[in-house]
Structure formats: C-alpha cells, structure tokens
C-alpha cells in the first residue's frame with residue numbers, strides 16, 4: 001500500500017516535471033531554458049513512457065537531466081509575487097510619509113506606534129484592491145484590442161498573454177490581503193492606543209459639557225462602508241473557492257465564466273464602493289492632503305474605478321453586441 005502511494009507520488013512528480021517543462025518552454029525564452037530543443041523532446045518522450053509504465057517506477061529510473069530538485073519553485077507565482085511586493089513597498093512608503101514622517105517633521109509628534117497596525121491596514125487593502133483591479137484590467141484591454149482589430153483570431157501581444165495567464169494568482173493574492181485587512185480592521189477596538197484615544201475623547205466631551213457624542217453622518221458612513229467591505233470579502237471568498245481545481249471541475253465552462261467574470265466585477269464594485277464610502281467627504285477636505293499628497297483611499301480607488309468605467313462603456317449595447325459577435329467568430333472585413 002505504502003509502496004503504491006510512493007510510486008504514485010513519484011509519478012505525480014514526473015507529471016509535474018513535464019508540466020513545468022511545458023511552462024518553462026512557454027514562459028521563458030529558449031535562451032534561458034536549461035532544457036531545450038531536441039533534449040526537451042527526448043526528455044518528454046522518456047517521461048511519457050515512464051508515466052504509462054504499469055510497474056512501480058523508482059527515482060533512479062528517471063533520466064539524469066530531469067533534476068527534480070532543480071525545478072523552478074512556483075514559476076507561475078513569480079510575477080504576481082513581485083507585483084505584490086512592489087505595490088506593498090510603494091504603498092507602505094507613501095503611507096509612512098503621510099502618517100508618521102509628516103507629524104514628526106511638522107509637529108514633532110511621534111506617531112510611529114501606527115506602523116504595525118494602522119499603516120499596515122492601509123497598505124494591505126490598497127495593495128489588495130489594486131491587485132484585484134489588475135485581474136480584470138487585461139480582460140478589458142483584450143476586449144478593446146479585439147474591437148479595434150475586428151477579430152478574435154489574432155494573437156494578443158506577449159505581455160498581455162503573460163498577464164492574462166497569471167490572473168488567478170493575482171486574484172488569490174488579492175483575496176489573501178483582503179482577509180488580512182479584515183482581521184486587522186476587526187482588531188481595532190482591542191488596541192490599547194484605541195482605548196486611550198477613546199478615554200481622551202470622552203474626557204474632551206465632558207470638558208465641553210457635551211452629553212451626546214452621536215454624529216449621524218459618521219455613523220451612517222461607517223455602517224455602510226463596513227457592510228460593503230464584508231459583502232466584498234464574501235464575494236471574493238466565493239470566487240477564490242470556485243477557482244480550486246476540485247470545485248471548478250464540477251462546473252461547466254459557462255458556469256465557471258459566469259462566476260469568475262460577473263462575481264469578479266461585483267466584488268470589484270463592492271470593494272471600490274467600500275473604499276469610497278470610507279473616504280466620504282475627505283476627498284474635498286484640504287486637511288487630508290498632507291504635504292499636497294492625496295489620501296490613500298483616493299489613489300486606491302483610482303485604478304478599480306477606471307477598470308469599472310471602461311467595463312461599463314464596453315457593456316453599452318453598441319459595443320457589447322459587436323464584441324459578442326467578434327467572440328463568436330465574426331470578423332470585420334479586412335480586419336488585421
């Protein structure tokens with residue numbers, strides 16, 4: 001039993017190697033590919049032979065050129081992880097400058113306690129929503145290209161093809177950061193700094209002889225944006241679960257497209273609305289433009305708003321119908 005399990009693991013490994021080989025040959029140029037050309041073909045044939053073999057396969061039977069340990073780790077995740085890391089670093093520096101450096105320089109106030117939670121809780125949702133927008137941006141660009149060319153039978157540029165091939169990874173990273181953001185947000189009232197601030201606010205109230213601290217505008221703002229955030233996260237969770245191979249196999253192609261596309265845009269809409277309602281009127285209040293920089297929620301909502309607006313334009317009947325026809329195979333005469 002154990003032997004059979006080991007054998008199937010080894011076979012899985014060989015199958016993976018083959019897959020990696022395909023990916024590597026697809027993704028990387030032949031210059032950088034270690035195994036290429038004729039060698040790759042031979043390797044593929046040997047492995048396929050091993051996979052079909054009805055007897056247990058030992059590791060030493062594998063061709064030496066198939067170095068299991070040297071296989072690239074998570075090749076499909078390299079680009080999404082790099083994008084996520086660069087976004088996180090830039091948003092972190094931007095928020096640090098506004099929320100920590102500015103008070104220190106202008107008022108000699110040390111707000112560095114904000115870094116672990118408050119600054120992080122701007123970096124996480126900002127990166128998350130930007131990654132989510134980058135999941136749907138290539139689809140919108142591809143649609144514009146198809147409309148422009150009047151056909152679906154011409155290749156997308158390489159960079160667009162590569163971008164489209166990593167949308168699942170970008171979406172999953174966005175979901176991960178959104179979950180972290182939700183946990184960080186829910187931890188707000190547990191923080192000691194929050195309790196001290198509450199006490200100071202209460203004391204100020206008493207000093208000003210105010211009995212009621214209720215600000216209806218603020219209450220509504222918060223109720224709405226938290227609710228939109230929770231709904232957004234819920235929809236993202238459904239999309240993430242539906243992208244698991246074991247779940248997606250249960251759907252037919254149309255059902256899968258329907259979930260990934262329609263729910264995806266719904267999630268983007270809910271999350272953008274969540275960020276904008278969180279901002280409420282802050283975008284017109286000058287005091288929020290610290291050192292002439294716009295508040296982060298404005299920058300965070302910019303790309304998603306562009307993607308949603310272009311998508312809405314593409315859904316207009318005149319363009320939507322033409323796109324539908326192109327996708328069904330229709331070609332404009334003399335199209336490139």
Ligand code: HEM
Nearest residue numbers: 125126128129178182185229230232233271275296297300
């Ligand atoms: C359970 C779900 C969620 C809760 C409870 C929640 C809560 C919050 C809170 C409390 C803030 C204000 C943060 C602050 O004071 O600086 C906020 C801001 C924000 N949230 Fe969420 N959120 C949720 C889900 C999401 C999701 C799914 C996204 C998008 C991927 C998102 C994107 C944003 C953005 C972009 C901001 C503005 C951050 C800034 O630049 O200031 N949120 N959210």
